[in-house]
Amino acid sequence: MTISEWLAEARTRIDALDTELIAVRFFAPGDSVVNGAEVDRSWLAAHGEDEIFADLATLANEMVARRASGEPLAHIFGFKEFYGRKFKVSPEVLIPRPETEGLIELIRGLDLPEEPKFLEIGTGSGCIAATLAAECPRAKVVATDVSERALEMARVNNVVLGTGVEFYRGDLLEDLPDDVGGFDVLVANLPYVDEEWGWLDKRTLNFEPELALYAEDGGLALYKKLILQMKARGEEFARYIVFEADPCQHEALIRFAEENGLLLVKAEGFGVVFRGDLVKSVK
Numbered sequence: 001m002t003i004s005e006w007l008a009e010a011r012t013r014i015d016a017l018d019t020e021l022i023a024v025r026f027f028a029p030g031d032s033v034v035n036g037a038e039v040d041r042s043w044l045a046a047h048g049e050d051e052i053f054a055d056l057a058t059l060a061n062e063m064v065a066r067r068a069s070g071e072p073l074a075h076i077f078g079f080k081e082f083y084g085r086k087f088k089v090s091p092e093v094l095i096p097r098p099e100t101e102g103l104i105e106l107i108r109g110l111d112l113p114e115e116p117k118f119l120e121i122g123t124g125s126g127c128i129a130a131t132l133a134a135e136c137p138r139a140k141v142v143a144t145d146v147s148e149r150a151l152e153m154a155r156v157n158n159v160v161l162g163t164g165v166e167f168y169r170g171d172l173l174e175d176l177p178d179d180v181g182g183f184d185v186l187v188a189n190l191p192y193v194d195e196e197w198g199w200l201d202k203r204t205l206n207f208e209p210e211l212a213l214y215a216e217d218g219g220l221a222l223y224k225k226l227i228l229q230m231k232a233r234g235e236e237f238a239r240y241i242v243f244e245a246d247p248c249q250h251e252a253l254i255r256f257a258e259e260n261g262l263l264l265v266k267a268e269g270f271g272v273v274f275r276g277d278l279v280k281s282v283k
């Protein structure tokens with residue numbers, strides 16, 4: 001069987017991009033896979049008539065079957081690319097999403113000191129914390145998650161990328177030591193999916209941990225709890241606060257945040273940025 005014949009057959013079962021990603025992974029030499037994710041289409045076009053080994057085709061077909069059953073490609077490959085780096089993933093962590101890269105862009109656009117202190121709440125695979133540490137090597141980065149299993153994956157990524165993030169396990173800010181504070185940025189991509197949303201693709205989401213996805217109160221319960229905990233820690237705790245939420249939630253999130261002492265800086269894409277150090281007298 002040639003690569004073109006294999007692609008044509010696989011395309012009848014899963015989408016074209018996924019067939020190409022699987023084909024490149026199995027049939028192309030390692031250097032044809034750009035950053036582990038993008039397809040070098042010129043390689044595929046030039047090698048369409050190459051014969052493939054039956055054993056390799058069998059392995060590739062197993063991946064097609066898994067993908068056809070709804071399993072995300074990131075689980076099948078064991079990694080997902082985020083902001084140009086590969087992050088190991090497993091069913092214990094949320095697969096990093098492209099929209100979350102927007103938070104990194106928002107943070108890069110802030111006026112920060114040369115050695116900023118970042119705190120991430122709900123780190124999952126560690127993709128936000130490790131990216132901030134990698135993009136800003138003089139930063140100190142602290143990251144937390146309530147899930148020990150997620151933290152195990154974040155620690156692995158931290159070691160592989162050599163990013164020096166410090167991890168704590170805990171429920172939002174509750175288990176952070178009292179003397180931890182003075183952050184330039186607190187960033188969080190907490191679970192914000194409301195199970196009532198009609199447009200959810202449960203077939204894909206069912207492969208990811210519920211703890212990473214869903215929240216009560218229109219999806220905002222955890223953000224509201226975190227805002228109240230930050231308020232209790234005082235305005236010195238974090239200068240900027242950067243949250244990810246669905247754009248349909250921004251109005252409600254901004255209203256609650258402003259009622260509790262935060263000041264909106266901007267909302268862009270899925271990200272919302274607040275100042276946490278300016279409003280001192282909100283009760």
Ligand SMILES: C[S@@+](CC[C@H](N)C(=O)[O-])C[C@H]1O[C@@H](n2cnc3c(N)ncnc32)[C@H](O)[C@@H]1O
Pocket residue numbers: 093094095096097100121122123124125126127128144145146147150170171172189190191192211212213222
């Ligand atoms: C939406 S995922 C985000 C993961 C990662 N930061 C990312 O952007 O891909 C939310 C993460 O928050 C964690 N989480 C859920 N409830 C939490 C809580 N009460 N305190 C701390 N982390 C929590 C979950 O375990 C999960 O890893």
